[in-house]
Each structure stands twice: as structure tokens, then as C-alpha cells.
Amino acid sequence: MQVINAIAKILKKEGIEWLIGYPVNPIIEGAAQEDIRTIMVRQERIGLHMCDAVAKTSSGDKIGVFVMQHGPGTENAFGGVAQSYGDSTPVVVLPAGYARNINQVHPNFNAALNFRHVTKSSEQVTVAEATVEALRRAFTQVRNGRPGPVLVEFPTDILRAEVPDELVAEYKAAPRLKSGPDPQSVSKIAEALVAAQRPVIHAGQGVHYAKAWPQLKALAELLEAPVMTTLGGKSSFPESHPLSLGSGGIGIGEHLWHFLQNADTIFGIGCSFTRTSFGTAMPKGKKIIHATLDPYAINKDVPVDLAAVGDAGLTLDAVLEEVKDRLKGKVRDRLAGVTREIRGHREEWMGKWMHRLTADTTPISPYRVVWDLLHTVDVDNTIITHDAGSPRDQISPFWQSNKPLSYLGWGKTTQLGYGLGLAMGAKLANPDKLCVNFWGDAAIGFTGMDFETAVRERLPILSILSNNFSMAIELKVMPISTEKYRSTDISGNYADFAKALGGYGQRVNEPGQIKEAIKRGIQKTKDGVPALLEFITEKAVDVSRYPQ
Numbered sequence: 304m305q306v307i308n309a310i311a312k313i314l315k316k317e318g319i320e321w322l323i324g325y326p327v328n329p330i331i332e333g334a335a336q337e338d339i340r341t342i343m344v345r346q347e348r349i350g351l352h353m354c355d356a357v358a359k360t361s362s363g364d365k366i367g368v369f370v371m372q373h374g375p376g377t378e379n380a381f382g383g384v385a386q387s388y389g390d391s392t393p394v395v396v397l398p399a400g401y402a403r404n405i406n407q408v409h410p411n412f413n414a415a416l417n418f419r420h421v422t423k424s425s426e427q428v429t430v431a432e433a434t435v436e437a438l439r440r441a442f443t444q445v446r447n448g449r450p451g452p453v454l455v456e457f458p459t460d461i462l463r464a465e466v467p468d469e470l471v472a473e474y475k476a477a478p479r480l481k482s483g484p485d486p487q488s489v490s491k492i493a494e495a496l497v498a499a500q501r502p503v504i505h506a507g508q509g510v511h512y513a514k515a516w517p518q519l520k521a522l523a524e525l526l527e528a529p530v531m532t533t534l535g536g537k538s539s540f541p542e543s544h545p546l547s548l549g550s551g552g553i554g555i556g557e558h559l560w561h562f563l564q565n566a567d568t569i570f571g572i573g574c575s576f577t578r579t580s581f582g583t584a585m586p587k588g589k590k591i592i593h594a595t596l597d598p599y600a601i602n603k604d605v606p607v608d609l610a611a612v613g614d615a616g617l618t619l620d621a622v623l624e625e626v627k628d629r630l631k632g633k634v635r636d637r638l639a640g641v642t643r644e645i646r647g648h649r650e651e652w653m654g655k656w657m658h659r660l661t662a663d664t665t666p667i668s669p670y671r672v673v674w675d676l677l678h679t680v681d682v683d684n685t686i687i688t689h690d691a692g693s694p695r696d697q698i699s700p701f702w703q704s705n706k707p708l709s710y711l712g713w714g715k716t717t718q719l720g721y722g723l724g725l726a727m728g729a730k731l732a733n734p735d736k737l738c739v740n741f742w743g744d745a746a747i748g749f750t751g752m753d754f755e756t757a758v759r760e761r762l763p764i765l766s767i768l769s770n771n772f773s774m775a776i777e778l779k780v781m782p783i784s785t786e787k788y789r790s791t792d793i794s795g796n797y798a799d800f801a802k803a804l805g806g807y808g809q810r811v812n813e814p815g816q817i818k819e820a821i822k823r824g825i826q827k828t829k830d831g832v833p834a835l836l837e838f839i840t841e842k843a844v845d846v847s848r849y850p851q
């Protein structure tokens with residue numbers, strides 16, 4: 304059979320339901336022949352973002368596969384793959400490449416070479432028979448270890464070449480394996496956790512990938528310890544739980560800050576402790592315990608006192624057992640005191656923000672949009688994501704997510720426009736959920752055209768746009784260019800834009816109209832029509848930042 308048919312048959316064996324892509328890549332035809340739904344985007348970046356959401360919303364059980372053409376398509380996909388890499392998201396990328404006789408020749412873009420630094424593995428197939436083993440390697444890499452994108456480049460002349468049927472028939476789906484922590488490390492960690500007077504648990508997206516939500520909750524309750532998450536880990540611990548400190552990031556609750564500063568021990572589980580502007584820094588002078596899948600993360604940014612390497616679920620199982628053994632059924636009666644302290648700080652902090660969250664002013668406060676959205680949607684049956692910039696910092700501290708994977712937090716690298724593709728990919732993989740992206744008018748400038756893809760590919764998402772005709776987050780860093788040349792101003796009528804692309808669009812100017820508009824938007828999504836609600840907002844620059 305031809306290589307394109309071999310690839311499609313292998314994708315089927317790997318349980319791939321959709322092939323997301325942009326022409327020209329003959330694999331699209333191969334996939335359609337095998338009844339794999341092919342989804343065409345308007346630019347490569349969005350397709351990769353959709354793949355990310357497929358993996359993120361299924362804990363990596365489902366893998367998104369993206370294909371694009373050699374040369375320009377591959378060059379243009381770089382941002383998308385780099386975002387997957389920055390966020391450690393498992394994705395399979397199958398670019399076409401220039402034909403073998405010219406693919407090493409200047410100036411032809413060589414994907415296998417150029418994507419090497421933004422992928423876990425990156426190879427070029429140079430003979431047709433190697434198709435099968437290259438995909439075996441790629442799927443094994445993508446399903447195991449630290450998640451990340453993998454790439455296999457197929458020179459165009461190979462895609463139509465023949466590969467023996469028997470070779471393809473022998474292909475078996477790649478296993479997904481887990482490895483557990485060393486028992487001695489677990490013992491030391493349990494000892495330190497039991498000895499801690501003021502422990503804080505710091506949960507990252509590894510908890511989502513391991514589906515270790517029950518164990519995380521059990522450990523927190525057993526230790527009577529508060530839990531914060533990273534942005535990527537948001538929704539791994541119910542934020543309505545009395546032990547929740549909410550999520551880290553640029554915008555955080557004062558209760559989170561208070562507990563982190565006053566902790567004696569911080570237990571990071573399924574996280575990398577990466578130093579980033581979009582995460583909460585670990586204070587100095589704390590006992591740091593770090594449990595993570597990837598030994599590369601240990602001692603990378605934060606020096607550790609104790610560590611364990613392994614799957615977050617297996618690690619938490621083992622730590623739970625040891626902690627139970629050590630406590631011998633003893634309850635230390637900390638719960639009431641700890642939860643009272645959390646509640647006190649949380650309520651005081653919320654009190655300070657309530658006027659912003661319920662503001663009646665025009666232009667509308669973006670915080671009011673967040674608050675009304677939170678109180679209009681069915682939160683547990685919603686998957687929401689932020690975009691880069693202010694919308695992220697406005698929503699993440701105040702959005703209370705209780706169900707695992709109901710909030711897609713992200714951002715070690717933070718590409719404007721990522722949220723739209725995430726919402727579309729989430730809807731593809733979770734058609735019964737309301738899938739929402741909350742973004743600004745700068746973000747829509749990057750990927751807005753793919754709202755048409757949402758319409759055409761029947762992905763009825765709800766898009767909440769905060770239009771303040773500005774890159775407001777940059778006002779403080781661009782005062783002179785703003786004053787002289789209006790360099791932070793941008794403009795557009797995005798409700799009309801959404802309508803022009805075949806979706807539902809509504810512009811909302813008054814705070815009193817927010818909830819009704821959201822209800823109408825949700826109804827449209829239920830009718831199968833993507834909706835874009837454009838809220839005319841103030842150029843807000845206030846963020847719940849600590850230290851202030």
C-alpha cells in the first residue's frame with residue numbers, strides 16, 4: 304500500500320479519531336479513506352492548539368495529530384509546536400517535507416532539523432519501509448515520560464511510495480507505561496510531611512495527566528494541609544474545598560500568598576517548579592519536597608530538600624500509604640484552624656475585589672464579565688480557558704473550578720490567540736460540554752480568523768471577548784509610544800466579524816446586559832452555532848498581584 308494509507312491505518316490502530324491539518328499533505332486523503340475525520344483549519348497554529356486541547360482534556364488518553372505541507376506550512380506551524388513544547392503537551396506532528404533529492408539543499412526548510420529544539424523527538428523518514436518503525440517510536444514517545452510534541456517528517460516523494468502490507472499489519476499500538484517512585488524517597492517524604500507544622504501542597508498538571516485527583520484530595524485531607532495549584536494544575540483540586548488556596552500565576556488570592564509565605568514545607572506534586580512570570584515563585588527558606596515524573600525538573604529552578612521521581616498517581620498512592628502508617632489513625636485536629644485561617648484571608652481578599660467583580664460602570668469592568676459568566680454557566684459542565692495577557696490574570700484567581708479538567712490553565716510560554724484553538728479542541732473532544740475561551744482584542748488579532756473554522760467544522764464554542772480597544776497590559780510599559788503615537792491602541796468590531804464568518808455575534812456595552820447575552824450565547828452553542836460575545840470593557844490594569 305502507499306505510505307499515506309499505511310500512516311492512516313497506523314493512526315487507526317492508535318485510536319486516532321480526527322486528523323487536524325492544513326493542505327497540502329496527502330496524509331489528509333489517506334486518513335479520509337480510512338474514515339478518520341479530517342478537520343481543516345485556516346492556519347497551522349490553530350490546528351496544533353486544537354491538538355493540545357484534545358490531549359489536555361483527556362489526560363493524554365487521546366492524542367491530537369496534525370499534518371501540514373512542506374515549506375511554508377511547516378514554517379508557519381513553528382509557533383504551535385513551540386507552544387505545545389513549552390506547555391509539555393503530547394501531540395503528534397506529521398509534516399510533509401521537500402522531496403529527498405532537495406530536502407537537504409538550501410534554502411529548503413527541513414522540519415526534522417528545525418523542530419529539534421521544540422519537540423521530544425524529531426525525525427525524517429528517508430525510506431518508505433521505515434514509516435512503520437518511525438511511527439512506532441513517535442507514538443511510544445508521545446505516550447510516555449514527560450509529555451511533549453513528537454514529529455515525523457515525510458518527504459513528499461515518500462508519501463506516495465509503496466510499503467509492504469505485512470509490515471503495516473504487524474503494527475501494534477504503543478503502550479502507555481507508568482513508573483513509580485523509589486520507596487526510600489517516599490518514606491523520607493512521608494516523614495517530612497507528617498513532621499511539617501504548616502505544609503502546603505503545590506499541585507501541577509502532572510496530577511491531571513495521572514488522573515490523580517482522588518489521591519491528591521485524600522492526602523490533603525489526611526494531612527489537613529492546604530492545596531494550591533499551578534495554572535496548568537488548576538481544577539486538579541476542587542477550589543470550593545475548604546483546604547483550597549486556588550491557583551498560582553500572576554493573579555492570585557491573598558490567602559494563597561499568606562499560606563505560601565508562612566509555610567514550613569512545600570510539597571510539589573506533578574509540577575516542574577519552573578521559574579516563570581506566569582507562576583507563583585517559591586519563597587526562600589522553606590523545606591522543598593519535589594515529586595515529578597521527569598528527573599530533569601529536579602533542582603532545575605528550585606533547590607530541593609527531598610525528591611521523588613514517578614507518576615503523580617503512583618507517587619501519591621505510595622505517600623498516602625506511608626503517611627497513614629505514620630499517623631496510625633491519629634487526627635491532629637488541625638482542620639478547623641487551617642480552614643478558618645484560609646476562609647478569613649479569602650473573605651477579606653474577596654471583600655476587596657467585590658466592587659470590581661460587581662461593578663456597574665461603563666465601559667464594563669472585565670472582572671464583572673468574569674463574575675457574571677461564573678454565575679451564569681453550569682461551571683461543572685464547562686471547560687474554560689483564558690488567553691495571554693490581562694484576561695488570564697483577571698479570570699484565574701476568581702474562577703472557581705471544582706471538576707477536574709474543567710479549567711484549561713496554561714502558560715510557560717504564552718502565545719496570544721492560544722485560547723481559541725484550545726476551546727475548539729476541547730469542544731471536539733468533549734461535545735457535551737460548554738467550551739469557552741476568554742480573550743482580549745489583541746489575542747483575537749492573532750487567531751480570530753479561525754472562528755470560521757469553528758463554524759464550518761461544527762465546533763460550537765462560546766467566545767468571550769474583552770474589547771478595550773487597547774493592549775491595556777502594555778500601557779504601563781509603553782507610556783511614551785502610547786502618548787506620542789498611540790502605539791497600544793487597536794480597534795475592530797468583533798461581533799460583526801463573528802457574524803460575517805457565519806457565527807453568532809453580539810456586542811455588549813452595558814453591565815446589566817451581560818448575563819442575558821451569555822444565556823443567549825449558550826443557547827446559540829446548543830443550536831450548533833459558535834457565539835462570540837464582545838464586551839466593551841475598560842482598559843483595566845489592576846491585578847490581584849502579591850506581593851503588591
Ligand SMILES: Cc1ncc(C[n+]2csc(CCOP(=O)(O)OP(=O)(O)O)c2C)c(N)n1
Nearest residue numbers: 691692693719743744745746773774775776
Ligand atoms: C504572540 C505574542 N506576542 C506578544 C505577546 C505579549 N503580550 C502579552 S499580552 C499583550 C497585549 C494584550 O492585550 P489584550 O489581549 O487586548 O488584553 P488587555 O490587556 O487589553 O486586556 C501582549 C502584546 C504575547 N503574549 N504573545
Ligand SMILES: [Mg+2]
Nearest residue numbers: 743744773774
Ligand atoms: Mg485589549
